[in-house]
Amino acid sequence: MVRKATELKSVIETRLMVKGDTPLTSVPATTRHYKPRARKCKCGCGRKFTPAARTPHQVYFDDNCRKRDHRRKASKLRKKQEPDTAAQVLVCEFCRQPFWSTTGRHRKYCKPSHAVMAAEHRRDAAIRLYAQGDGWSLQRATDAVDTWGMKATTKTLRDAGYIYDEAARSWIVPARLLEPVPSNEGYDLAAAAS
Helix, strand or coil: CCCCCCCCCCHHHHCCCCCCCCCCCCCCCCCCCCCCCCEECCCCCCCEECCCCCCCCCCCCCHHHHHHHHHHHHHHHCCCCCCCCCEEEEECCCCCCEEEEECCCCCCCCCHHHHHHHHHHHHHHHHHHHHHHCCCCHHHHHHHHHHHCHHHHHHHHHHCCCEEECCCCEEECCHHHHCCCCCCCCCCHHHHHC
16 A cells, blocks of 8 residues: 555654654544533523523523513613603692692602601601500610511501501591490390391
């Protein structure tokens, strides 16, 4: 068999091996196989998927997730439409003074400082109610309201039938809850049935 002159020959074939040389061997191909790992969908739906070997860079569970995420990103970039700016006159719940407000803002107070003061008054009224109504010390009532937070305190008081009166700046029980419940005494059930 005759070899072409352009082909490279190994050291063993040419017998030009010097002492200490190692014969040429083919380098084994080192290929990194793609190991699929479970991933979460990028759209935020929470579904997990394992990308296939043909799509190793897959980031969405399916095409619907990709479209949903695109719509979400596009809506963030779009300018938000301004609501109608028709002005209306409202009354501040803290100072009872009229003020102008644009529709759609649902403002209760004419200034941010009045919102803060109203929240402080609601907190103080709740502390006074617990101190007077339940016989707690002022310090114990303050600690209780601070521990529970005003959201839970307000819910507890409303569940108990109290309503916060902005004008009086105190928690009150509506008059209809204070009316006595009519009793069944003197009511003849047999006469009413006939």
